[in-house]
Amino acid sequence: MTALDRPLTSTPALPRPTRRTWVGVLVGVLLAVLAVTSLFVGVSDVSPVSVLRGGADGDAAFLLVASRIPRTVAVVLVGASLGIAGLILQMLVRNKFVEPSTTGVTEFATLGALVTMVFFPGMAVLGKMGVAAAFGLLGTWVFLRVVRVVPVRQLVLVPLVGIMLGGVVAAVTTFVAYRLDLLQSLQQWSQGSFATVMQGRYEFLWIAGLMVVVAWVAADRFSVIGMGEEFATNLGLDHRRVVAVGMVIVAVITAAVLVTAGIVPFLGLVVPNVVSLIIGDNVRRAIPWVAGLGAVLILACDLLARVVRMPYEIPLSVIVGAVGAVLFLWLLLRRGSRAH
Amino acid sequence: MIALENVTKRYGAQTVVDDVSIRFGQEGVTALIGPNGAGKTTLFSLVGRLVRPDAGRVTVGGLDITRTPSAELAKVLAVLRQDNHVAARLTVHDLVEFGRFPHSRGRLTVEDREHIERAIGYLDLGPFRHRFLDELSGGQRQRAFIAMVLAQDTKYVLLDEPLNNLDLRHMTEIMRLVRRMADELGKRVITVLHDVNFAATWSDRIVAMRDGAVVADAPAREIMRPEVLAAVYDTDVDVREIDGRPVALYYG
Known part of the structure; x- marks a missing residue:
């Protein structure tokens, strides 16, 4: 066994981990800088100086605690958890082009939220989130059933089926909302935005954060699932149970984000793909990256949403949609050219 | 010991594994040969608990695979699929x-x-x-x-067509490795092979399947005969002795 494959001459084996470390540090620094910036950007004057000058009872300090800190925390939680939802869904489906909004999960959850608006208008946000999560779970299940008949190798067909499925559900939602004269309020709250996030109105996002922790604990199992059912069975893993846990993670994150910030498209798709290019698909290693990069991306988008038309805000979903769609297209074309 | 007792598997009306009883585990390397659709991969799937038998019993190291927790089986049996x-x-x-x-x-x-x-x-x-x-x-x-x-x-290793898409040098490398795993590490390797010459060169025992049944099961040398191979593959195969080794010629 002396003449087994010699290492290829081009890429040396060592430098890659060091380069990764640097990119990791960069993401961390960027996250910190953007988070701090997010605290001090807005219509009202909140700056470190004004906070210090006003003291603990000043207007600036009040705004910081009641609005800016909640908003920043909410943005970070949404970015991190949506990325993870995408990552886990991609492992379950074994397809890089899925995320809650390309699989019908978001649309099902929206339908669930509408149902609470119609039947239980006075329901607390937690209950609303629970119903949305239940619908999201149903959506994940429906999608996984439908996708089973699509060949695994048909990479682009899978999200296409999901988008169509979502389209059908969204049509039902729109129809019902239209008939009940709820269209406007539906649009209002489903449009992704952090403008209304305040103390006491974002805390459910910690549940999404909790799901990220669950995903991290079960990370290896998701990696193995990502290699296929046969692989998982060979390694003694209960495939169905892991899939069930993954479905709950995806549905709960989708619902929590939906009821607090609205629909934020593409993020769950783009972030895991970018991370995959940098450090690969080992879920344990990818999770901090996906969470960090997701938070960075959405923090940047949210800042942009606040700054572009100051003193007005444009909806975050518009910016994330535009940025995400371009990145998505790039990934699609890039992958396509490599696969064929 | 991997033992199959009267194992049958059907897909719809088609019987892909038909009342097969066989034991593996005495020899270091066992090659499983046979034409496409003979039921080799299904046999592997049955042993690897990927599909459930319609009838019969499969045990690995004395453990009934339908009753033993998957995680326990994963410590005695490893299956590598072809694709x-x-x-x-x-x-x-x-x-x-x-x-x-x-x-x-x-x-x-x-x-x-x-x-x-x-x-x-x-x-x-x-x-x-x-x-x-x-x-x-x-x-x-x-x-x-x-x-x-x-x-x-694991003691038992199932390799489904490990030589797929490999060139000559790498095919030989993999087979040499399989041999070493059996000889040095005491593994019991069962492998599906399409090239009977590789099977004859590197394995101790050849099991031939056809139409869901085991049609030949013997040491390599005894399988490497024109009449046996012709019956398995339903095509003429010439076998010559070269340097004391039987070599099948089936390139037309």
Whole structure:
């Protein structure tokens, strides 16, 4: 066994981990800088100086605690958890082009939220989130059933089926909302935005954060699932149970984000793909990256949403949609050219 | 010992494995040959608990595979399927590490790490350990998968067409490796092969299947006869003795 494959001459084996470390540090620094910036950007004057000058009872300090800190925390939680939802869904489906909004999960959850608006208008946000999560779970299940008949190798067909499925559900939602004269309020709250996030109105996002922790604990199992059912069975893993846990993670994150910030498209798709290019698909290693990069991306988008038309805000979903769609297209074309 | 007792598997009206009774595990390397659709892969799937038999019983090391927890079976039996088109971008090291999953359940001990190092060393994968699987050549990738199976540290190893898509040199390398796994590490390897000459050269025993049944089961030399091979493959096969080894000629 002396003449087994010699290492290829081009890429040396060592430098890659060091380069990764640097990119990791960069993401961390960027996250910190953007988070701090997010605290001090807005219509009202909140700056470190004004906070210090006003003291603990000043207007600036009040705004910081009641609005800016909640908003920043909410943005970070949404970015991190949506990325993870995408990552886990991609492992379950074994397809890089899925995320809650390309699989019908978001649309099902929206339908669930509408149902609470119609039947239980006075329901607390937690209950609303629970119903949305239940619908999201149903959506994940429906999608996984439908996708089973699509060949695994048909990479682009899978999200296409999901988008169509979502389209059908969204049509039902729109129809019902239209008939009940709820269209406007539906649009209002489903449009992704952090403008209304305040103390006491974002805390459910910690549940999404909790799901990220669950995903991290079960990370290896998701990696193995990502290699296929046969692989998982060979390694003694209960495939169905892991899939069930993954479905709950995806549905709960989708619902929590939906009821607090609205629909934020593409993020769950783009972030895991970018991370995959940098450090690969080992879920344990990818999770901090996906969470960090997701938070960075959405923090940047949210800042942009606040700054572009100051003193007005444009909806975050518009910016994330535009940025995400371009990145998505790039990934699609890039992958396509490599696969064929 | 892997034992199948009167095992039958049907897909719809078609019987793919028909009342098969056979034992594996005495010999180091057993080659499973037969034409396409003979039921070889289904037989592997039955042993690997990927499909349930419609009738009969399968035991691995005395454990009934329908009653034993999957996690326990994963410590005695490793199955490598033929199409490992793993889309995931994993490094060689990641993959081998997952081979320890049945033992570690995700928490690697010192012993687990030793197994991983040994498997990587055994397959000379040291220089590639941080490479992604999609950056490797076919031969390297196949070795990475075999390293994973080695790390799983099972007595029984099932390899479904491990020579698929490999060139001559890498086919020989893999077979030499399979031989070493049996001789040096005491593994019991059962492997589906399409090239009967590879089967004859490297295995101790050849089992031939056709139409869901075992039609021949003997030491390699006894299978390498024109009449036996013709019956298995339903085509004329000439067998010549070259340097004391039987060589099948079937290239037309």
